Amino acid sequence: MKINGTPYRSVWVDEKDGWSVHIFDQTRLPFALDILQLTTPEQVAHAIKTMQVRGAPLIGAVAAYGLALALRADSSDTALEQQATMLAATRPTAINLRWAIERMLKHLRPLPPTERVAAAYAEAGRICDEDAAQNEAIGRHGLELLRTLAAQRGKNDKINILTHCNAGWIATVDWGTALAPIYMAHDEGLNVHVWVDETRPRNQGAALTAWELGSHGVPHTVIADNAGGHLMQHGLVDIVIVGTDRVTRNADVANKIGTYLKALAAQDNNVSFWVALPSTTIDWRVADGLREIPIEERSGTEITHINGRDDNGQLSRVQITPDGSQAANPAFDVTPARLVTGLITEKGCCPATPEGLRSLFPEQG
Numbered sequence: 001m002k003i004n005g006t007p008y009r010s011v012w013v014d015e016k017d018g019w020s021v022h023i024f025d026q027t028r029l030p031f032a033l034d035i036l037q038l039t040t041p042e043q044v045a046h047a048i049k050t051m052q053v054r055g056a057p058l059i060g061a062v063a064a065y066g067l068a069l070a071l072r073a074d075s076s077d078t079a080l081e082q083q084a085t086m087l088a089a090t091r092p093t094a095i096n097l098r099w100a101i102e103r104m105l106k107h108l109r110p111l112p113p114t115e116r117v118a119a120a121y122a123e124a125g126r127i128c129d130e131d132a133a134q135n136e137a138i139g140r141h142g143l144e145l146l147r148t149l150a151a152q153r154g155k156n157d158k159i160n161i162l163t164h165c166n167a168g169w170i171a172t173v174d175w176g177t178a179l180a181p182i183y184m185a186h187d188e189g190l191n192v193h194v195w196v197d198e199t200r201p202r203n204q205g206a207a208l209t210a211w212e213l214g215s216h217g218v219p220h221t222v223i224a225d226n227a228g229g230h231l232m233q234h235g236l237v238d239i240v241i242v243g244t245d246r247v248t249r250n251a252d253v254a255n256k257i258g259t260y261l262k263a264l265a266a267q268d269n270n271v272s273f274w275v276a277l278p279s280t281t282i283d284w285r286v287a288d289g290l291r292e293i294p295i296e297e298r299s300g301t302e303i304t305h306i307n308g309r310d311d312n313g314q315l316s317r318v319q320i321t322p323d324g325s326q327a328a329n330p331a332f333d334v335t336p337a338r339l340v341t342g343l344i345t346e347k348g349c350c351p352a353t354p355e356g357l358r359s360l361f362p363e364q365g
């Protein structure tokens with residue numbers, strides 16, 4: 001996608017040196033557009049843990065490059081396994097991270113160490129290209145849903161879409177998942193407006209989704225996380241579209257904390273609730289999302305403190321809770337499949353059921 005007219009992806013290899021890896025520092029957006037240069041797997045691990053890069057597909061792609069960086073220093077079997085384990089442990093919930101590392105290992109293990117560096121960069125590049133293409137396809141399939149809504153409501157009527165967290169292009173290699181259909185609908189002239197959940201505690205909606213949509217000219221309004229139910233009760237939400245960090249083979253959906261409450265409110269108000277995902281986000285090994293998906297617990301300081309820009313234009317961090325109050329910070333929740341209207345994948349849309357998923361991915365049995 002473009003920033004000020006220049007097309008970017010969310011991760012890329014330096015054109016001049018041909019090996020270092022660039023990302024946007026997402027902890028600085030929307031106030032600063034800082035590009036970081038990563039040269040070691042430790043820097044990659046740090047970027048993922050501190051959420052300089054985040055979003056399920058993107059952390060998989062960046063970790064794949066992390067392995068390529070590691071192999072530049074040591075391409076032995078031992079180093080390959082150790083560095084893969086180190087990178088895979090950076091965040092627990094998004095399955096794309098494990099998927100990307102496993103794909104890299106499968107490709108690299110049989111090769112002689114001398115061939116591994118070039119092969120790792122090539123495979124990481126393919127992971128990126130495929131992610132961008134899959135998300136573009138998700139956009140096309142999701143666009144059909146929005147076209148149908150537009151046709152039902154009259155061409156110029158506003159379509160109000162609610163989204164949670166950031167499942168846009170900077171959460172992926174390009175296009176995004178939940179936001180891809182919205183970009184396409186806006187580009188073809190549909191009258192879309194997005195309610196953007198602020199997404200406490202880290203405010204990915206207020207900081208990142210609002211920045212993305214604004215940069216693309218998509219009308220949007222940031223709301224407190226707790227406003228969605230009220231808006232639905234008053235007929236002000238036509239559809240919810242969110243991304244996900246892991247979908248089980250039964251179609252349970254893990255996503256940013258608070259997604260479950262949006263799904264409950266959507267069901268109570270007869271609002272359709274769609275989840276957009278590339279197939280790399282499906283964990284075919286697990287069935288029951290509540291029991292089997294590990295939920296990341298992050299530092300309580302993400303609750304007790306908040307980042308922003310002060311009146312002097314300085315980025316600063318302030319405390320919002322009393323000294324001594326404890327804080328708990330589960331970073332994701334699981335929305336059971338029964339609350340999900342359907343899934344939007346690169347292969348098309350399907351009901352959120354085991355059969356629905358298997359109809360799109362019959363090779364999974």
Ligand SMILES: CSC[C@@H](O)[C@@H](O)C(=O)COP(=O)(O)O
Nearest residue numbers: 054055056165167171243244256
């Ligand atoms: C296309 S990204 C989908 C999800 O990864 C996204 O909705 C989300 O929950 C991201 O969480 P984050 O903790 O910001 O990495």
